[in-house]
Amino acid sequence: MSGPVGTRKVLVTGGGTGIGRAVAERLLREGAQVVLTGRRAHVLEDVAREYPGRAFALPCDLSSPEAREGLLGRAATLLCGLDGWVHSAGQAVHQSPGHIDEAALRSQLEVNLVAPLRLGEQALEVLERGGAMVFVASTLAVRPIVTSAVYSAAKAGLLQVMRVLALAGAPRQVRANAVLPGVVDTEMVRAPRLEPGEAPLSATERAARVAAQLDGLRALHPLGRLGSPGDVAAAVHQLLGASWATGTELVLDGGLLLRE
Template sequence: MSNLQGKVAVITGGSSGIGLATAQRFVKEGAYVYITGRRQSELDKAVALIGNNVTAVQGDVTSLPDLDRLYATIQAEKGQLDIVVANSGIVEPKSTADANETHFDKTFNINAKGVFYTVQKALPLISNGGAIIVVSSIVSSKGFPGYATYSATKAAVRSFVRTWTMELKERGIRVNTVSPGPVDTPMIDSQAESKEGADQVRAFFATQVPLGRMGQADEIAAAALFLASDESSYIAGIDLPVDGGMAQV
């Protein structure tokens, strides 16, 4: 039997990168998956790639009405929710000296507020014994120049997970974070002004990883699958690094 047979999952930021790879993994393992994202055209492409057992719900994780609509849709169509993967996030590198209020608020609204309310709004629907996986980052525990705001948001969601593990223990809901290291996704391209610049970013990150390369989205998805499945039934409150050893040595 597949690891997630009969389960219903929601994955925010599911139209590309880690979110899309996770949705593909979950469907392959028997789950029905709802993916979210802000751009309908990207969601449509993701649905075509996933192929079956998937519904896309356009929305913004910083909008509480959008989150209400997401969970109302799942309730109406499936009547259950077993797994939440809070994956939506942005990276906009800026030094502390250059970060303005707009940058600060945008980063915290999406990466911290968005995660908080994605989980809060799911609580009335998610099954007892369910699983919540929050995508954090190894930067939550390391200092990288230019990533002050991003790193702080990832530390915030790691803190959320510790608290939620205790708050939800009576319901048997397991809450964990997965923390990727450098992963080769479209987000890398968004951090550079040109293809050459993006290639330089990739080359630099590869030199920082003991395994000598960047990770792939499917490798993070494999970790998320483990945390979502009964294979991790005695694991709660942890941070699972998937980083090629970058933050470990």
């Protein structure tokens, strides 16, 4: 199998959609073997079907401590080894202080922060020497907005988890790094953001709201466009194989953080 260590046998969480799917497809095009996980089996199987014998769907609800127990080991068994892990699974629920729903708060903390820490502990045991993990964080980890308290706190915490895992993995040359994307055009940003107490939108209102939302988000980026999942996947692929990079954060944001 070709490619540097870290890019050969890889588990991708959130691998059925958006950035995770682009990462999985990038790795698969380069000849890797990939296990994809997420809750929706059918979206994982859509990818796996395209690469028989090299891509495997392993559905898992990462908010469940029981379900995620031993996940890295199961992926390693499927691939006869594991040298890479990308954590792209995530949830973003935009709510302003005073309107933060308890269930949404718990769920975001679990998937964006607790799951990657627990899976990271597994990765330290399971990844081969010289292997790598890459976490998909966010520019909202360093530049919050009024609706992102929980998401921003979780992603900021994720960066500290990444640094600790980088230190813990170093004796075996196991590396940990993160990417911080600006706004990327995926399902996550195409969910309409409602005002507190706002009634559900009709299909027409929903389409108009999403279009206006995307225009507003696009305007935040000096480069004048949203990121594509492929933009992020290219950087993740590079970090997986970068044998002297550990504990680093790579910002990919079309210049977003240049603006106040």
